[in-house]
Amino acid sequence: MKQKFILRLTSIFVFVFILMGTFITTEAAVKKVAIGTFANGAKSRYGTLACSNLESNIFSGLVQNKNYEVVERAQLDQIFRELGLQNSGVVDSKSAIEIGNLSGADYTLVGKVLTAEVIPFDNILYRGYKGKVAFEMHFVDNKTGLVLYSDVISDTDSQMYSPGVSVNERVLISGAAHNAANKVLEKMNEITPLTGTVLNVDRAEDVVYFDLGYDNGVREGDTYTIYKEGAPLVHPVTGEILGIKETTLGTVKVKDVKSNYSIAEIKKEKSAFKTGDKIKRGE
Template sequence: MRFNLLLLMFVYSLYGYTQNQLDTRPVVGVAKFTCETDSRYACLVTEKVVEMLTNTKRFQVVDRTSNDRVKEELELQKSEAFLDSENLVEQDIAVAAEKLITGHINKIPVYAIRNTNGTIRGYKGSVSFQMKVVDVATGLSTEAVSFDGKASDLMLSPESAVTQAMQSLQGQLEEYFRKNFPISGKIIKVLEEDKNGVKNVLLNIGKKQGVKIGDKFTISFIEMLEGQPYPHELGEIVVEKLSGDSFAACKIPKKIGRELKERISSNEKVICNLIIE
């Protein structure tokens, strides 16, 4: 019985490893937001951030609502309990978060609107919070950014009032995610080349990560200096075609085609980062 259990755990973890190898999107954890008051609606804010982050389709999102400290995240990844975690948002396999989103709710007022006879006609709510991104490996974080949602319309329940107030922040949150989680990919195939160099390449990122035709990437090769990656920028490339959900074909300018061919032939690490305008 014990042998069968160990075998099952091994197969489960191997399946998880394989799945994670196939999905190259960055892994982002979302910790439970802290709150100035003991509001029973505070969890709705965290849940909405998880939902919006997941809907961008650019990340593997891990719900860490029960572990809201970076140290706890590090310890969690070392423990056996981590292997059995069921807190993964997008799939049922536990993965280690590279970044952790933390937040603090400044206020979350929810109040009932009453009729003249005292009966409740509906509810209105608003929310104000700060959010930052923590690098799990280093513990370094971005500066906290404030978000103030608009007051909701008259809603049937307190929960729906908070949800609508959060929905008013969708555009701001999407922009925040875009700036703090730049898209990065690598060349997985040379589509066209000649004696003068590489002309077209295929990247391992596409629609799933929010890449669009016309998007521009900087292309760089990485030199390791004293154990640290040092990027050398070669130039810019443009997405000409999207293939399926996970690939993008890019045109290579003539001025960098020859050097890029040499870098690829030498098996040097080449990365491509989306240019945020």
């Protein structure tokens, strides 16, 4: 009798341990990002406007995406001042690790506006003005200090010529910065995939519904992988939960996006999809 009680108690303990591990890992899947003040490398009023618009658009995009948590601006500004990093547009390995230690952020995004200009264009068929913004971004892992991604992201916005209508330069720069910010967010999502849960599998329509939508950064045509989570991966020495085993079940392609959920066509199904399976961006 006593032996059965001990075995039952042990089973309950193991179950609770796995359950707690799942919750801890799920919580850790939300990545915390520090967004530094972007430097005005263009040295112009357009550059200042572009910096402001890039920061606000990227911040808003991350806040709306449940895959991320953003460090409060006041806290980060204080940290940057202490480290002497204001308006530099770069973060070295040592500073990145310090930012992580002081703010709890997993990643730091910094950068510099290289180009912010409004120029006329005339390609015979169309005349008008084009706003252009080029942004040098650096996405850094605060645990290792390694730069995960570094590149120049650029985009434009245009206004067609109309007699008697003056060019709105601020709108063009803001539009170009908004478009460039979307590219930055897409790149960040590639590096840290968006994850969610399958809500329903419709066999008649050969589609799945899942709990991520436009507000989370899902776009029509995106490919997502459906997978099943298994037991926690526990370090044998430290006991630290490092992650969860994953079994890939197949892939889907998004066909319709709502504000808080999406519908995707089943493309490849190695094992039957079920409600409650996990889903993440990419293949």
